[in-house]
Amino acid sequence: MHVAARYILTLALLLLSGVAAAQTDPLPSWKDGVVKARILAFVQAVTQPGGKHYVAPADRIAVFDNDGTLWSEQPMYFQLAFAIDRSKAMVTENPELAGNSVLKAAATNDMKALAASGEKGLLELVALTHAGNTTEEFAAIVRDWLATARHPKSGRPYTELVFQPMLELLAYLRANGFQTWIVSGGGVEFLRVFAEEVYGVPSQQVIGSSVKTKYELRNGKPVIVRLREIDFIDDKAGKPVGINKFMGKRPIAAFGNSDGDFQMLEWTTAGPGARLGVIVHHDDADREYAYDRASHFGRLDRGLGEAGERNWMVVSMRNDWRRVYPEERK
Amino acid sequence: MHVAARYILTLALLLLSGVAAAQTDPLPSWKDGVVKARILAFVQAVTQPGGKHYVAPADRIAVFDNDGTLWSEQPMYFQLAFAIDRSKAMVTENPELAGNSVLKAAATNDMKALAASGEKGLLELVALTHAGNTTEEFAAIVRDWLATARHPKSGRPYTELVFQPMLELLAYLRANGFQTWIVSGGGVEFLRVFAEEVYGVPSQQVIGSSVKTKYELRNGKPVIVRLREIDFIDDKAGKPVGINKFMGKRPIAAFGNSDGDFQMLEWTTAGPGARLGVIVHHDDADREYAYDRASHFGRLDRGLGEAGERNWMVVSMRNDWRRVYPEERK
Numbered sequence: 144m145h146v147a148a149r150y151i152l153t154l155a156l157l158l159l160s161g162v163a164a165a166q167t168d169p170l171p172s173w174k175d176g177v178v179k180a181r182i183l184a185f186v187q188a189v190t191q192p193g194g195k196h197y198v199a200p201a202d203r204i205a206v207f208d209n210d211g212t213l214w215s216e217q218p219m220y221f222q223l224a225f226a227i228d229r230s231k232a233m234v235t236e237n238p239e240l241a242g243n244s245v246l247k248a249a250a251t252n253d254m255k256a257l258a259a260s261g262e263k264g265l266l267e268l269v270a271l272t273h274a275g276n277t278t279e280e281f282a283a284i285v286r287d288w289l290a291t292a293r294h295p296k297s298g299r300p301y302t303e304l305v306f307q308p309m310l311e312l313l314a315y316l317r318a319n320g321f322q323t324w325i326v327s328g329g330g331v332e333f334l335r336v337f338a339e340e341v342y343g344v345p346s347q348q349v350i351g352s353s354v355k356t357k358y359e360l361r362n363g364k365p366v367i368v369r370l371r372e373i374d375f376i377d378d379k380a381g382k383p384v385g386i387n388k389f390m391g392k393r394p395i396a397a398f399g400n401s402d403g404d405f406q407m408l409e410w411t412t413a414g415p416g417a418r419l420g421v422i423v424h425h426d427d428a429d430r431e432y433a434y435d436r437a438s439h440f441g442r443l444d445r446g447l448g449e450a451g452e453r454n455w456m457v458v459s460m461r462n463d464w465r466r467v468y469p470e471e472r473k
Numbered sequence: 474m475h476v477a478a479r480y481i482l483t484l485a486l487l488l489l490s491g492v493a494a495a496q497t498d499p500l501p502s503w504k505d506g507v508v509k510a511r512i513l514a515f516v517q518a519v520t521q522p523g524g525k526h527y528v529a530p531a532d533r534i535a536v537f538d539n540d541g542t543l544w545s546e547q548p549m550y551f552q553l554a555f556a557i558d559r560s561k562a563m564v565t566e567n568p569e570l571a572g573n574s575v576l577k578a579a580a581t582n583d584m585k586a587l588a589a590s591g592e593k594g595l596l597e598l599v600a601l602t603h604a605g606n607t608t609e610e611f612a613a614i615v616r617d618w619l620a621t622a623r624h625p626k627s628g629r630p631y632t633e634l635v636f637q638p639m640l641e642l643l644a645y646l647r648a649n650g651f652q653t654w655i656v657s658g659g660g661v662e663f664l665r666v667f668a669e670e671v672y673g674v675p676s677q678q679v680i681g682s683s684v685k686t687k688y689e690l691r692n693g694k695p696v697i698v699r700l701r702e703i704d705f706i707d708d709k710a711g712k713p714v715g716i717n718k719f720m721g722k723r724p725i726a727a728f729g730n731s732d733g734d735f736q737m738l739e740w741t742t743a744g745p746g747a748r749l750g751v752i753v754h755h756d757d758a759d760r761e762y763a764y765d766r767a768s769h770f771g772r773l774d775r776g777l778g779e780a781g782e783r784n785w786m787v788v789s790m791r792n793d794w795r796r797v798y799p800e801e802r803k
Contacts, residue, residue: 201669201675204677278717322677331718331721332721335721339531345531346720346721346722347534347652347678347719347720347721347722348677349721353718356714356717356718357710357714358710358711358713358714358736358740359710364743365713365736365739365740365743367713367714367717374718380687380688380689381688383688383695383697384686384687384688384697387608387686387697388661388683388686388704389677389719390676390677391661391662391665391676391677391679392676392677406688406695409695410688410695413694413695
């Protein structure tokens with residue numbers, strides 16, 4: 144071979160191997176270290192045919208909390224921001240609704256009154272702002288809100304405040320034959336509006352809290368109506384219940400960030416074989432938020448205390464993540 | 474080319490094309506005719522890239538009732554046979570349980586008393602025989618029963634009384650990128666024990682009736698306990714509600730056999746684009762059973778009357794199916 148040709152070939156091979164090396168890092172936003180190494184080792188173990196910890200694709204299920212795990216949850220749960228905006232729109236359209244104290248508090252940004260109404264008040268707010276319409280009408284309202292609402296601190300659309308390292312993790316798991324599921328305390332029909340587009344998670348793999356619904360005919364056309372009655376709260380001990388109800392299987396990997404995810408992590412990691420339990424710790428006030436034991440939203444106390452003895456991994460957003468959010472869309 | 478060689482080559486090609494033609498009938502147990510042609514045309518239409526009726530794989534969802542659609546339901550629902558056998562076992566083990574009139578009626582084959590107890594009595598029977606244990610204990614009980622119980626007329630295991638043409642249809646749809654789901658009035662945790670092995674439908678694609686459950690720790694080990702309280706009845710108008718609850722999408726094809734499937738068929742076929750609604754009509758007393766409007770189990774009255782105007786297809790088991798059940802396993 145001509146010397147110049149050989150040189151060019153060598154160069155090409157080097158370039159190609161460089162590309163290959165870059166391609167083999169499926170988690171570029173995760174810094175190298177113990178956390179990333181353990182995630183990679185877990186996936187390697189359960190996908191190795193004939194290996195001691197091999198898991199068939201049908202049982203390769205990973206569950207993710209949403210608020211605080213896949214996207215931010217400060218200064219308040221994004222769905223609460225939706226409920227407040229929705230209250231304003233409803234009261235503007237129909238002023239007599241301000242006779243309801245919870246709707247009034249939300250519509251006037253009276254957070255003290257809203258907090259004072261307690262869990263009962265918040266459930267009432269959800270029932271009033273999230274129900275009484277058909278599933279298709281509700282989805283359209285959520286879609287419109289997501290398109291126009293902006294996060295107060297960053298000014299970005301809420302669906303851009305998702306965690307880039309977690310998007311990579313979802314894609315990496317799916318590329319390795321996992322089914323990725325969302326198991327959220329948030330409303331299932333709120334989540335399903337954007338889960339497929341934003342996370343690549345189809346609506347049939349989203350579990351969440353729900354209101355009761357009713358099938359009926361309207362002008363001869365069948366609709367499903369959202370009733371003002373809570374059907375299921377997918378939080379704390381409700382998470383394993385929801386997982387069992389919807390999939391009838393125990394996941395092998397669980398990702399959460401608050402004590403609302405404790406039982407989901409406990410249930411997942413108590414199964415036999417290789418298991419992965421991960422808690423995202425919000426310790427990055429510069430790039431996101433820093434909070435844990437004392438936070439009103441996404442309180443993390445027991446999980447932080449018991450992660451070590453339970454062999455759950457705690458992810459430091461500050462130290463383990465190269466970046467937090469994806470690039471802004473133009 | 475040598476003449477003999479050419480002859481052999483031609484013969485080989487003919488044989489190969491013969492094999493190919495045989496392989497292209499994905500529904501060998503369905504007789505050629507309108508029903509089979511319409512199923513094939515529907516699948517062709519929704520899978521044709523760029524076609525007017527193309528549906529992306531993520532939305533290519535087909536739902537199947539179970540009792541009477543995928544397996545037989547005479548002389549009684551198979552799960553009722555399970556409840557009766559379970560009553561006998563429970564009363565044998567703990568004779569004072571015969572103090573309960575419903576359990577006693579079931580345990581002594583007193584079908585008149587059982588029928589007289591009405592829907593309330595049947596729900597009580599389900600609560601007593603299907604709950605009070607953990608999900609894992611219940612699954613083991615069902616598994617043992619399926620392994621040993623025999624159908625009274627045929628003497629075969631219940632899981633062999635599945636319809637061969639429907640097994641082919643499930644496989645054919647999946648080969649064309651469909652997700653196949655079961656949407657049954659039967660108990661979801663009963664069905665999930667065998668749905669994957671018998672139908673190739675994973676547990677996370679099974680929707681059914683359910684009892685409430687509770688997450689708790691037993692000796693430090695997390696379990697999910699089945700409570701004696703009905704959570705959801707997946708029948709009639711409950712079927713579209715269950716579909717929306719579990720998958721948040723509207724299927725494009727629905728298969729049923731009784732009026733309990735009416736709303737599922739209505740909901741599915743009311744959507745836009747190509748839709749397929751199919752009713753299996755039990756008109757084959759020789760090979761299976763013949764019943765419709767007057768049957769206690771799997772009553773089909775309204776569906777039969779309105780199938781024509783609604784453009785739902787009625788499958789005649791006698792005329793459209795070459796065979797009913799798979800070969801007996803030895």
